Amino acid sequence: MENRTIKEPIRKKWIWVVLAIITLGVVPWYFPDAAAEPYILGFPLWAFISTAFSIIMCGYLSWLCVNEWNIVAEQEEAERAKGDKS
Amino acid sequence: MNDLAFAGTDGIIILSAFAIIMLLIGYLSGRGEKNLHHSLSGYYLAGRNLGFIALFFTLYATQYSGNTIVGYAPTAYRTGFSWIQSISFMTIIIGIYLLFAPRLYVIAKKRNFVTPTDWIDHRFKSKAVTLLSIFLMLWGLGNYLLEQLVAIGQAVSGMTGGTIPYQIAVIVFVAVMLAYEWMGGMKAVAFTDVMQGIVLMIGIIVFLIGGLYLVGGNFSDVTRYVAEMEPAKTAVPPMEVNINWLSMLLLVGLGASIYPHAVQRIYSAQSEKTLKKSFARMAWMPPITTGLVFMVGIIGIMLFPGLDKTGSEQLVGLMANEIAAINPFYYWIMIIFFGGIVAAIISTADSVLLSFSSMLSNDVYGKFINPKASEHKKVMVGKVCGIIAIIFLLWIAWNPPGTLYEIFVLKFELLVQVFPAFVLGLYWKRLSGKAVFWGMLAGAILAGLLTLTGYKTIYGIHGGVIGLGLNFFICIAGSLLSPAVSKSKVLEEDLTAINLKA
Numbered sequence A: 001m002e003n004r005t006i007k008e009p010i011r012k013k014w015i016w017v018v019l020a021i022i023t024l025g026v027v028p029w030y031f032p033d034a035a036a037e038p039y040i041l042g043f044p045l046w047a048f049i050s051t052a053f054s055i056i057m058c059g060y061l062s063w064l065c066v067n068e069w070n071i072v073a074e075q076e077e078a079e080r081a082k083g084d085k086s
Numbered sequence B: 001m002n003d004l005a006f007a008g009t010d011g012i013i014i015l016s017a018f019a020i021i022m023l024l025i026g027y028l029s030g031r032g033e034k035n036l037h038h039s040l041s042g043y044y045l046a047g048r049n050l051g052f053i054a055l056f057f058t059l060y061a062t063q064y065s066g067n068t069i070v071g072y073a074p075t076a077y078r079t080g081f082s083w084i085q086s087i088s089f090m091t092i093i094i095g096i097y098l099l100f101a102p103r104l105y106v107i108a109k110k111r112n113f114v115t116p117t118d119w120i121d122h123r124f125k126s127k128a129v130t131l132l133s134i135f136l137m138l139w140g141l142g143n144y145l146l147e148q149l150v151a152i153g154q155a156v157s158g159m160t161g162g163t164i165p166y167q168i169a170v171i172v173f174v175a176v177m178l179a180y181e182w183m184g185g186m187k188a189v190a191f192t193d194v195m196q197g198i199v200l201m202i203g204i205i206v207f208l209i210g211g212l213y214l215v216g217g218n219f220s221d222v223t224r225y226v227a228e229m230e231p232a233k234t235a236v237p238p239m240e241v242n243i244n245w246l247s248m249l250l251l252v253g254l255g256a257s258i259y260p261h262a263v264q265r266i267y268s269a270q271s272e273k274t275l276k277k278s279f280a281r282m283a284w285m286p287p288i289t290t291g292l293v294f295m296v297g298i299i300g301i302m303l304f305p306g307l308d309k310t311g312s313e314q315l316v317g318l319m320a321n322e323i324a325a326i327n328p329f330y331y332w333i334m335i336i337f338f339g340g341i342v343a344a345i346i347s348t349a350d351s352v353l354l355s356f357s358s359m360l361s362n363d364v365y366g367k368f369i370n371p372k373a374s375e376h377k378k379v380m381v382g383k384v385c386g387i388i389a390i391i392f393l394l395w396i397a398w399n400p401p402g403t404l405y406e407i408f409v410l411k412f413e414l415l416v417q418v419f420p421a422f423v424l425g426l427y428w429k430r431l432s433g434k435a436v437f438w439g440m441l442a443g444a445i446l447a448g449l450l451t452l453t454g455y456k457t458i459y460g461i462h463g464g465v466i467g468l469g470l471n472f473f474i475c476i477a478g479s480l481l482s483p484a485v486s487k488s489k490v491l492e493e494d495l496t497a498i499n500l501k502a
Helices: A013-026 A045-067 A073-085 B009-030 B034-038 B040-044 B052-063 B066-070 B072-111 B116-124 B127-159 B166-214 B219-229 B239-257 B260-268 B272-282 B290-303 B315-324 B328-369 B375-397 B404-427 B433-452 B463-481 B489-495 B497-501
Strands: none
Touching: A013 A045, A013 B072, A013 B239, A045 B072, A045 B272, A073 B272, B009 B166, B009 B328, B034 B040, B034 B166, B034 B375, B040 B166, B040 B328, B040 B375, B052 B166, B052 B260, B052 B272, B052 B328, B066 B072, B066 B127, B066 B166, B066 B290, B066 B328, B072 B116, B072 B239, B072 B260, B072 B272, B072 B290, B072 B315, B072 B404, B072 B489, B116 B127, B116 B260, B116 B328, B116 B404, B116 B489, B127 B166, B127 B260, B127 B328, B127 B375, B127 B404, B127 B433, B166 B260, B166 B290, B166 B315, B166 B328, B166 B375, B219 B290, B239 B404, B239 B463, B260 B328, B290 B315, B315 B328, B328 B375, B404 B433, B404 B463, B433 B463
């Protein structure tokens, strides 16, 4: 029962597989030389896509912090509530 | 950043105002806290009670220094669009935190850790491993602090148009920093970071707006100009640059996340919830910090074409001069912005110094010289040794090294070698102290030698990353051949995830 509420990112493989895929999207190794054009919002095509992946990385990591990490939060909340009462 | 003639007296007024505010915050955060100076965790970790706002801003202002602006804009100017990597390597740090911070936070609270070394010591119980990691971490911190001291002087003398010479600028601001740190410890550092972080954030945004105004408001025009004049800067990066980019992600991600002052921010969090929330927000900061600075550097290519390496280092100062000339509004904003750069440098330097003295006091003095000393005495020793260290570093700083970025990579090369001990040690029971020691030593020697002999990168891979590869290999192979046999029940308990909650 207790074990089920614990969420620790290191124990979920998919988290790191997705992060690796995003990282491979950030580094522009996969573009042909012609990908310098067109310009999108002032960025060369390759830089625009790389930046898009960087922003996906920001969102993904931010989401992980909130949703896939939970070890003692509830316990601490409970203790705090107890402390406030006494 | 010389010849910032636009500021002068007005710059001195703003800088003095910033200095007074910092001192006031330091004074207020130390006032009425009797325990602050009598307990290591009170002084160095703000009593493990940093709330969301203070924790977030202290993470932000510590991670992003004045160098993020003054050093990264010129790098973008010189390398072009591939410097967009600065967004990703600042973001990946949060990913690396997720590898170890969740568990380390719980263990640190339970076992009352003050420094990163406390964990290494607790995990391996080996004097050799502890000493070597103290050395590597202090080396990295010292170098980092040195870099900040050099930068403070350049920023202030630049801003006041040389009215305040380099040396006096450094001494005055270091004195301010030492004073508020003495009064309030981590609490003062974190609260001043709130002010310093806000100024930095607003400053970068206004600076970019000013820069865009100067080039006619359209970033696409800038890119078209760059593509025409210097096509290499907009071209798809060659393979070596891509490998270097990946290597940079590893080096900065692994190195910056285990910086002692970064680890101590994990220890200082009031609760897991606060820590998670702060990291979740931090993950969004790179696009609006290094991302905007990157754009500033690219705009610089159009505004000031053809600068050589030394010339480009002055880029932020040159642009600020132009922006300040637009109208009085921009003039004052630029002065505040430059004050903000100084504040940002100080906010990084104060955290590094605090971490440096905590390691001297808790690790060197408290573990090896006088373990029986009272906590009050240990705190005192840390404070005094911190000041001595600063005086020593200032003496070196009077002869500042070449460009800022080069020292930035140098400090990571050795520091990052502590990573396997730190993180593998959290999860792998068989990891043995002996293997960790030899891995760390071999990695550090290889990384140091590669750097010193001019092979800072091989095929784009940093010496520090190659050293780390060797380090990991020795740690894993050594532990497989001769695994650690844990006799400690306490440790056994910490390494078993299920017990974490109890």
